[in-house]
Amino acid sequence: MANADTDTKNAAKQEQEQEQEQQQLYTSRVVLTTYPSQLGIDPIPLSWGASSAEERGPVVVSRQKDSFGRRNAIGAGGGSYCIYRALAVAIGALTPSHRPDFRLTEPTHSIGPFPAWSDPEKIVSMDPWGHAIVDHFSEQLDQGIDIRPTIAITQAHMKLAEIDDAIDKGILRCDGDVVTKSGELKVVKVASEPVWHLPGVAKRFGINEATLRRALFEDTGGMYPELITRPDLKVFLPPIGGLTVYIFGNPAHIPDPTKRLTMRVHDECNGSDVFGSDICTCKPYLIYSIEECAREAQNGGVGVVVYFRKEGRALGEVTKYLVYNARKRQEGGDTAANYFKRTEFVAGVKDMRFQALMPDILHWLGVKRIDRFISMSNMKYEAIVGSGIEIVERVSIPEERMPADSKVEIEAKIADGYFTSGEVPTEEDLKTTKGRNWDEIAH
Numbered sequence: 475m476a477n478a479d480t481d482t483k484n485a486a487k488q489e490q491e492q493e494q495e496q497q498q499l500y501t502s503r504v505v506l507t508t509y510p511s512q513l514g515i516d517p518i519p520l521s522w523g524a525s526s527a528e529e530r531g532p533v534v535v536s537r538q539k540d541s542f543g544r545r546n547a548i549g550a551g552g553g554s555y556c557i558y559r560a561l562a563v564a565i566g567a568l569t570p571s572h573r574p575d576f577r578l579t580e581p582t583h584s585i586g587p588f589p590a591w592s593d594p595e596k597i598v599s600m601d602p603w604g605h606a607i608v609d610h611f612s613e614q615l616d617q618g619i620d621i622r623p624t625i626a627i628t629q630a631h632m633k634l635a636e637i638d639d640a641i642d643k644g645i646l647r648c649d650g651d652v653v654t655k656s657g658e659l660k661v662v663k664v665a666s667e668p669v670w671h672l673p674g675v676a677k678r679f680g681i682n683e684a685t686l687r688r689a690l691f692e693d694t695g696g697m698y699p700e701l702i703t704r705p706d707l708k709v710f711l712p713p714i715g716g717l718t719v720y721i722f723g724n725p726a727h728i729p730d731p732t733k734r735l736t737m738r739v740h741d742e743c744n745g746s747d748v749f750g751s752d753i754c755t756c757k758p759y760l761i762y763s764i765e766e767c768a769r770e771a772q773n774g775g776v777g778v779v780v781y782f783r784k785e786g787r788a789l790g791e792v793t794k795y796l797v798y799n800a801r802k803r804q805e806g807g808d809t810a811a812n813y814f815k816r817t818e819f820v821a822g823v824k825d826m827r828f829q830a831l832m833p834d835i836l837h838w839l840g841v842k843r844i845d846r847f848i849s850m851s852n853m854k855y856e857a858i859v860g861s862g863i864e865i866v867e868r869v870s871i872p873e874e875r876m877p878a879d880s881k882v883e884i885e886a887k888i889a890d891g892y893f894t895s896g897e898v899p900t901e902e903d904l905k906t907t908k909g910r911n912w913d914e915i916a917h
């Protein structure tokens with residue numbers, strides 16, 4: 475009995491300590507969700523697609539004291555990194571009320587504004603004014619509203635072994651401008667985090683906003699109840715990765731119809747892009763596109779690579795590796811004929827990238843026409859052309875750049891509708907195009 479008493483006392487003490495620890499960080503009680511008519515809820519007006527930033531209004535998602543009632547967006551800033559911020563706060567490394575000091579952080583280059591920034595339907599998955607909050611919303615910032623940038627623009631030099639190689643082979647020259655005398659690529663970089671205007675996103679996919687809200691609520695483990703309780707809030711910051719734009723040459727040339735534009739839109743493949751895995755064409759295609767972009771800039775045009783964080787066709791790397799295993803273990807070996815089928819067996823679909831939102835960044839950059847599009851993807855092509863941007867030429871990966879084991883992937887893709895300037899494989903080709911089996915890897 476005495477032991478049970480002590481246990482109860484200890485448990486109560488622990489609970490009290492936990493409560494105190496929480497109160498040190500958060501002075502108010504937990505607010506599980508909010509409602510439009512709730513006392514103190516008074517969102518800053520947000521008019522998506524308005525003709526100026528000031529008329530549009532700032533995106534406010536912060537739950538800090540002075541911002542909570544004025545929030546006009548659901549979710550959290552920082553994309554997937556909001557979880558790390560939560561950890562930093564929980565362990566006491568960051569005060570929940572921290573506000574960034576934006577001095578000296580302004581963009582290195584000016585981009586836009588373009589007409590698409592004020593079109594409520596052309597850009598629905600990012601905040602076109604996300605890099606310019608200090609310029610346009612200083613009044614609200616001064617009032618203590620916690621507004622965060624969702625876009626940042628900087629510049630850098632890139633040094634890549636493959637580019638050194640291309641210079642040595644005479645494929646690319648050092649012009650002292652786009653490619654420095656020591657073989658570095660000069661780039662302007664833009665990082666962008668997702669900001670979704672839910673009615674616009676729903677319309678892009680041809681579904682109801684309510685269906686979209688319900689699916690987002692359910693498949694995030696019920697993480698954002700306001701998706702359901704706040705139909706008046708139209709903007710959602712999802713906890714997913716964003717994108718990076720690499721611009722070779724002068725960014726002002728991108729919207730200029732008298733200048734040529736070479737472009738690749740690339741989806742992340744960490745295993746290949748960074749670690750050189752040879753089962754797909756991702757890294758060689760990316761490197762090829764960087765060379766082509768640099769060359770276009772050297773010839774007076776401009777090159778753009780957009781890098782999306784959509785690992786494994788947005789299925790994630792775990793699913794991707796499960797599929798690799800199934801492909802290599804299946805009876806008859808790893809054939810092009812079964813490539814997509816194996817993915818569908820595991821994931822239920824062969825691709826979750828759904829390129830419909832992808833052209834937003836191109837409209838943000840002011841792209842009107844792409845002279846050379848370095849991609850074979852029919853999904854990317856259709857999304858871009860369907861959004862009103864002209865593509866003049868589509869460029870496949872040169873045969874000699876394909877790694878040996880990637881034949882399976884490339885033939886399966888071509889058979890599935892990807893563009894090729896070469897031959898379309900027959901049914902028989904698909905059965906006989908085989909990847910390396912694991913025994914060969916071991917020897």
Ligand SMILES: Nc1nc2c(ncn2[C@@H]2O[C@H](COP(=O)(O)OP(=O)(O)OP(=O)(O)O)[C@@H](O)[C@H]2O)c(=O)[nH]1
Nearest residue numbers: 740741742743754756784785786787794849850851
């Ligand atoms: N699930 C899965 N994803 C893969 C596999 N191989 C490559 N990927 C992913 O497929 C995507 C390839 O994207 P991109 O390099 O942009 O190429 P693409 O859309 O296929 O078309 P291109 O523009 O012609 O290269 C990346 O997200 C890769 O991580 C695979 O076997 N399984």
Ligand SMILES: [Zn+2]
Nearest residue numbers: 743746754756
């Ligand atoms: Zn890949």
